[in-house]
Amino acid sequence: MSIFATLGAYAGLLLLVLMAVTPLFADREL
Incomplete structure (x- = not known):
């Protein structure tokens, strides 16, 4: 159970970092 936790x-x-970094990369590409 600890492994799943x-x-x-x-x-x-990872999801938090992805959501926080995605806008920066999107703005940089656009």
């Missing part, structure tokens, strides 16, 4: 935490952090 760790994976969930990493997935959440």
